[in-house]
Amino acid sequence: MDLPASFTVYTRSLLGDEEYDKLAVAIQQEPPVSIRLNKLRVDSPLLPVPWASDGFYLDERLTFTFDPLFHAGGYYVQEASSMFVEQVLRQYVTEPVVMLDLCAAPGGKSTHARSVLPEGSLLVANEVIRNRSQVLAENLTKWGHPDVVVTNNAPADFSSLLSFFDVILTDVPCSGEGMFRKDPVAVEEWSPENVEICWQRQRRIIADIWPSLKPGGILIYSTCTYNTKEDEENVHWIQQEFGAEPLALEIREDWNITGNLLYKGSDDSKAVGDSEQKAPVYHFFPHKTKGEGFFLAVLRKPETEEDTMPAFSSSKSKAAKRKDKKGGATPSLVSKEHLNIAKNWLNEEKLPGYIVSVEGTKIQVFPQQYVDELAAMKQSLKIVSAGVGIGEVKGKDLIPGHALAMSSVLLRQGVFATEDITYEQAIAYLRKEAIALPATAPRGYILLTYRNIPLGFVKNIGKRANNLYPQEWRIRSGYLPDEIKTL
Incomplete structure (x- = not known):
C-alpha cells in the first residue's frame, strides 16, 4: 500500500520518525478482527478487548454473512478501538439518560451504547442518509432492546429540541486515516483538501447539535483519523466556542493509549492539564493498540447554559389534526381482540413499563416514561422506528413482528x-x-x-x-x- 506523500510528511512531523515508521509498518499488516457479544443472547471464551466488557478478538475472520448467530443479533462485528466509548458511559453515566448517537449507521456504537447504558435509558440513533438509516434500524432491531428510537435527520433538524439530550455521541464523518489498512478506498480518497473540508464540516455538526444537549450534559466527540485538525484542534474549538469542560477518563497504562499530540510536555492523557492545549484526549494507533486508528474526547456542557426545552406535548401532531378536520381519522383495522392477542405475547413482568399503541395496521410497544419525548421528536424529526413492532394486522390475522422475535426483553417465554x-x-x-x-x-x-x-x-x-x-x-x-x- 502506497500512503499519500502529504499524509506521510504531516504524520511524521506529528509523531516523530521512530513512531511514524512503526505506524507505517502496522498499516501494511492485516487488521485484527473483533466482535461484541450480545449478552442477552450468547457467551464465548474468546480473547477480550481490554476496554470493552463484551468485546473480543477473533483469531480469524468468520464467514459472517453465512453465520446465523450474526443475523440473530448474537454478536456485532465492531472495530476494537471504537469500543472505547464504553469507558465514557461507564464512568460518567450512572443513572437513566436520554442519549443521542448522531451519526449512528451502521450501528456499532449504538448497539454498544444500548448494552451499557443504565436500565431505563432511552437511546435515539440517527442517520442522515435514508438507506443507511434503514440498515441502522435493522441492526438495532436484531440487537433486541426495546428502548430505542431510530431517526433519519440532518443535525440541524434537532434544533427545536433544546436541552433535550443528557448525552450526545458525535462520531463525526472524517478523513478516515485510521481506516487505511482496513479500507483501501480511504487511502485513495484522502487528500489535504479533504482534511480541510472535514474539520470545517465537523464544527458545523457540533454547532448544529450543541443546543440540544442539556446544561451539564456530556458530549462524546470521536473520529477515526489521526491529524490534530480534526481531533485536538476541534476539541480546543469546542472549548473556546461553547465553554465546554474537557473530562478525563481513568485508563490503564497497558492499554497503550496515546494522549494529546499538541501538548508535547506529557503523554499522560489521564491528567487534566492546566491549559486548554493539554485537554485530555485519547488516540488509538494500530502500532500501539490492537485495533484501528481512533480518537475520542469527552466534554461537559456548562451548567449555566439557559437553553430551555418547551414543555413536552403528547397531543396530536399538526398532520393528525388536519386529518381530523377533513372528516375524522381512518377507522382502525386493529380490533380489541387483536390487541388482547398482542398483549398476551408480551412478558407480563415488563408490560407495566411499556405502552401498547396502534399505528395504522401495526401494533407497537414503547417505554411508558418516554412517551412525551417521543411525541416531541415526532413533531420535528423523521422517525424510522420506535420501540418494538410486535405485530401487524393483515386481513383477519395478527402476524407477529420480527422485532418481537428479536426482543428477549419483551417476548413472553413459551407463548x-x-x-x-x-x-x-x-x-x-x-x-x-x-x-x-x-x-x-x-x-x-x-x-x-x-x-x-x-x-x-x-x-x-x-x-x-x-x-x-x-x-x-x-x-x-x-x-x-x-x-x-x-x-
Whole structure:
C-alpha cells in the first residue's frame, strides 16, 4: 500500500520518525478482527478487548454473512478501538439518560451504547442518509432492546429540541486515516483538501447539535483519523466556542493509549492539564493498540447554559389534526381482540413499563416514561422506528413482528411453539426460502431458533411453513462458500 506523500510528511512531523515508521509498518499488516457479544443472547471464551466488557478478538475472520448467530443479533462485528466509548458511559453515566448517537449507521456504537447504558435509558440513533438509516434500524432491531428510537435527520433538524439530550455521541464523518489498512478506498480518497473540508464540516455538526444537549450534559466527540485538525484542534474549538469542560477518563497504562499530540510536555492523557492545549484526549494507533486508528474526547456542557426545552406535548401532531378536520381519522383495522392477542405475547413482568399503541395496521410497544419525548421528536424529526413492532394486522390475522422475535426483553417465554433448526435450515430461512418442519410441529405461528437463539417466525400451515423473515434482510447470495467459519 502506497500512503499519500502529504499524509506521510504531516504524520511524521506529528509523531516523530521512530513512531511514524512503526505506524507505517502496522498499516501494511492485516487488521485484527473483533466482535461484541450480545449478552442477552450468547457467551464465548474468546480473547477480550481490554476496554470493552463484551468485546473480543477473533483469531480469524468468520464467514459472517453465512453465520446465523450474526443475523440473530448474537454478536456485532465492531472495530476494537471504537469500543472505547464504553469507558465514557461507564464512568460518567450512572443513572437513566436520554442519549443521542448522531451519526449512528451502521450501528456499532449504538448497539454498544444500548448494552451499557443504565436500565431505563432511552437511546435515539440517527442517520442522515435514508438507506443507511434503514440498515441502522435493522441492526438495532436484531440487537433486541426495546428502548430505542431510530431517526433519519440532518443535525440541524434537532434544533427545536433544546436541552433535550443528557448525552450526545458525535462520531463525526472524517478523513478516515485510521481506516487505511482496513479500507483501501480511504487511502485513495484522502487528500489535504479533504482534511480541510472535514474539520470545517465537523464544527458545523457540533454547532448544529450543541443546543440540544442539556446544561451539564456530556458530549462524546470521536473520529477515526489521526491529524490534530480534526481531533485536538476541534476539541480546543469546542472549548473556546461553547465553554465546554474537557473530562478525563481513568485508563490503564497497558492499554497503550496515546494522549494529546499538541501538548508535547506529557503523554499522560489521564491528567487534566492546566491549559486548554493539554485537554485530555485519547488516540488509538494500530502500532500501539490492537485495533484501528481512533480518537475520542469527552466534554461537559456548562451548567449555566439557559437553553430551555418547551414543555413536552403528547397531543396530536399538526398532520393528525388536519386529518381530523377533513372528516375524522381512518377507522382502525386493529380490533380489541387483536390487541388482547398482542398483549398476551408480551412478558407480563415488563408490560407495566411499556405502552401498547396502534399505528395504522401495526401494533407497537414503547417505554411508558418516554412517551412525551417521543411525541416531541415526532413533531420535528423523521422517525424510522420506535420501540418494538410486535405485530401487524393483515386481513383477519395478527402476524407477529420480527422485532418481537428479536426482543428477549419483551417476548413472553413459551407463548409460541419453538423449533430449533439445523444450520442448513437456518441459512434457507435467512434466504427466505421454504422451510420443512417436522410432522409433529403444531399449526400456527412458530418461533424458529438456531442453537436455541431466536431467528424469527414462520406460519406452519401443514404441508409447508410460510417464511416470515423480512424480505429486505434476506441473504441474497445463492451459494455457500467452500469453507464456512462461524462463531
